[in-house]
Amino acid sequence: METLKKYVSVKDEDHFYHQGAVELLIFNFLLILTILTIWLFKNHRFRFLHETGGAMLYGLVMGLIIRYVTKSPDVESGTVYECEKLKSGPSTLLINITNQVYEYQYKREISHHNVNGHQGNAMLQKMTFDPSIFFNILLPPIIFHAGYSLKKRHFFRNLGSILTYAFLGTAISCIVIGLIMYGFVKAMVHIGQLKQWEFHFTDCLFFGSLMSATDPVTVLAIFHELNVDTDLYTLLFGESVLNDAVAIVLTHSISIYSPKENPNAFDAAAFFQSVGNFLGIFAGSFAMGSSYAVVHLTKFTKLCEFPMLETGLFFLLSWSAFLSAEAAGLTGIVAVLFCGVTQAHYTYNNLSPDSKMRTKQLFEFMNFLAENVIFCYMGLALFTFQNHIFNPLFIFGALVAIFVARASNIYPLSFLLNLGRKQKIPWTFQHMMMFSGLRGAIAFALAIRDTGSQPKQMMFSTALLMVFFTVWVFGGGTTPMLSWLQIRVGVDPDEDLKARAASQSAPNLDKNTTKAESAWLFRIWYGFDHKYLKPLLTHAGPPLTSTLPEWCSPVARILTSPRAYGDQLKDGDTVYIINNDELTENYESSAHIPVPAQDSTASIQATGKEDIQEGDLGLGGYKLQLEHTAGQPQKNSLA
């Protein structure tokens, strides 16, 4: 008997393993289908459905099958058992059932109203994986890849505008969505669909912050494929990358906003604490991410002789940046983003050519895989998540809110930016940016992080629908929209820069004047970076012995790479930026684009500095680019 039971238990366990395999197999199957579909679409140049949309569609169908076709073998779990002896939920529970001790692990807290809806289809439960997998494993490679593949030149040329959209724009979007949703919630309470005390203004703001994370991955993929105008691409890419970080920190700050008395009343102290939290978390995460990249001193180790070790170290340190930030209570996504940017700026120069390619390809691949897994999972979640609350009024409200919020982000900020920008953001670009306000992985991940209460469940279900809607409708409409707005495509980014430089070289006279009067802080930063940081951290740049003062020379000699003396002049990237002339290059070529010339050209100097106040947060060194742009004489804004 004893023996028999043992064998039965072995078989049970085997069955258990195979279950795990089945779930992974389902994901693999969905991903394979997605890849084959992408290939088919790419081959036939279909652009109405992007890979992410396809992945979501397949996930949806699979979720439908799992929900309604598979059986429900585990009916026991609908029942709630009483336990008077326990005071709180321990992380592990040992339970004696008919003389066998079983170990149970804490999963989550469940609201009372969900207990009945908890029908207990074991397959469904296994397909809904732990949200911490999203945060710790799937998101970091996507965000790191975004930071690592940032096209620095174009990014820095538009830094001011990007920061404005990302910080100020996200804040506007969050508040507008929060206000609109609060109106809808009031209406719902009025018609009796909701109890007053369930949904506070802070909950509305929470929803607003998570819905403010735009993810135009579909749009950008199409832009990349069609080689859309570089400035538009950079603006959207930069905005979406930084906007994710801002939205995540904002959501976190709002979720820990705890007014002492009435949660609906405004508590100034708690508000300022939240703002302080936001700034502290953002700055801390930024510092942690950058320092991890800097710590990665591959300069003096001869690690480049072993590309595998180098790649491994690179991968592990970047992931550690994320994990350390999370462990320290900061935001890992922000840390890993700036880690990626810093790695691209400094560490990349120290890598061996083999490692450069390996790291690029590795992160490209991980990004591709993680993205498709997330979109498949979003499709699955519509049917496999068991506590959906679909409220038509709330959904309609959310739809209105994200439109209005996107509009009040893009158009007013573009207007303000155009006052200061030399090269205006034309109306067509503004419409396209308005149209590209897709919601994606980050909004979903933020929403799924907490689905314990009824309001949170309603938010999750609504956020999921918004993702579906925006990805399919806006993602699918990108190509028609581009041609309707007559935005130029087929631009080679490097050629574009060169062409601008060439067209710029004729009016050589005002170059020196613009150089002298503008962007002094920006140039100080780059000077410092070029003279000290780059030589210190990489093999590039001038030798430290020539840039540091005389009395530092013993130290400088130790720290300077022998390579630095040789290829001092080859450091194309830094030279490119330090020259600073190219910052004036991009004001000529907007003639290609039909610019509706109705925006005002007045009050340039005055307002040019106002619209970057948000960009100042923790990134002080960068903000002067905008001023530089603002400070230049308007040459051909109405070209």
Added chain:
Amino acid sequence: METLKKYVSVKDEDHFYHQGAVELLIFNFLLILTILTIWLFKNHRFRFLHETGGAMLYGLVMGLIIRYVTKSPDVESGTVYECEKLKSGPSTLLINITNQVYEYQYKREISHHNVNGHQGNAMLQKMTFDPSIFFNILLPPIIFHAGYSLKKRHFFRNLGSILTYAFLGTAISCIVIGLIMYGFVKAMVHIGQLKQWEFHFTDCLFFGSLMSATDPVTVLAIFHELNVDTDLYTLLFGESVLNDAVAIVLTHSISIYSPKENPNAFDAAAFFQSVGNFLGIFAGSFAMGSSYAVVHLTKFTKLCEFPMLETGLFFLLSWSAFLSAEAAGLTGIVAVLFCGVTQAHYTYNNLSPDSKMRTKQLFEFMNFLAENVIFCYMGLALFTFQNHIFNPLFIFGALVAIFVARASNIYPLSFLLNLGRKQKIPWTFQHMMMFSGLRGAIAFALAIRDTGSQPKQMMFSTALLMVFFTVWVFGGGTTPMLSWLQIRVGVDPDEDLKARAASQSAPNLDKNTTKAESAWLFRIWYGFDHKYLKPLLTHAGPPLTSTLPEWCSPVARILTSPRAYGDQLKDGDTVYIINNDELTENYESSAHIPVPAQDSTASIQATGKEDIQEGDLGLGGYKLQLEHTAGQPQKNSLA
């Protein structure tokens, strides 16, 4: 109050996420340390401690710290709660604790004697991750990489010997360990350390089979670095790769061996059922793995225009081969191994050059990471696993058993093989193979899969100690042993082959005779492969229109790749093997190696066919190489 509690729960959840981050961070930290150590060692050419040994050492130290330095915040979990209402353990349990419903997830069954030892350090529990992660995520890339990076030429030249060691040798090793352990168990019962009914002979055999999985990853890494003699390398590599697969299927077969009456008595029906299981599972897994690789028909899709998609598909299909086999109740490891071999043989030829490099580097990287994670985890497990049972007599018995078993595997089989082999396996090689019988990841993974009962826990603890001992002592002793045995190093495998071919070209006379009289089945397989399979599945080989009969030509024309007509002659690999002359090449060059000439040269033809009976299992097409070797006139066996 309601609100406050909600915020507290949010904070709790945040804390929960950070915990996950902390555990991952610990692993990252260990891996970073390992990489830096490897680099240091490689730089200074230390070879007494390999990376795997280093990873294990760091894991050990970290385990010690976690065990004795971190506090135990979760004391609740030592208590067992009664539940009379339940009849069996459901997969999810909802429990009402002080008016809050908590969801608990089934983890495992616990033996009664472990309940007290279950002290409940939450940190320790979180560091001991689910064994299914080993099987589904960490092992597949390692095994696939082994299959994918197989050096086919050298492998096929020694196929007969490799199959003999892998199949017959593993079976011998399993039985010998089982018998010796049974003796020790009897002794333990005699002195009262163990109750008779706890440990059956099948348990001993189970231990024997899991301890038969050798993993000379350390040794092979050093061999690779030192460029040790190619034949020795191939023999060891081939043996270890196939031996893992055999040991896993063997363990599985033994675990489901269930005699009807007395578990100690021999039940012929149950025995033959187990043998049948073994054969069925092995053949099924082989078929599934190979078919997944063949399904991957990148030949007619133009997927190679998109290397990212191609790499993704390659990765997903290979993993799916593993998961499908597991889901179907077969052995995923065997499937993924043969998937790797088949991918390397057929699919690799269809990949774009970019994908060829990407897939190679990707799997190399994943292999590196997974291997080091496993070895770190093994170090950790010594202190973090909470149900260790260290029995000195059992451990001593296991140490004796693995030595005796390795000896009774290598020496008798080498003797038998040498009777048939043209190029003898010299004594030095045999000693080296004996010495390289390290235990590693597979033995550990098999042991950790089931730690529910006391005998299984004792096996797990013992297996862990054997891994430590063999990796540190034998792994560290490889370089001294190599120089002590005077085995030649610094051999370029390709140069080696050419040199042999050159030295062979002089006695051109008997080439035709050997070609005609030998290896007809081997040559039939390769002819079939070259003429039909390769042209069908890849772009290589002669066009099908020329190899298929006249009446098939319409089909042939469709199936033939346009490229095949062009580069018919470039298919170096197949031509190399089909020529078959090289099979005779390797009988000349053993003069470099000091061969102790005491092995008998008698009875060549007679016994040459006996020692491959085990190699016949499901791989019939290959076995003739050995006969081919056996059938040739002994030219210079005592050179």
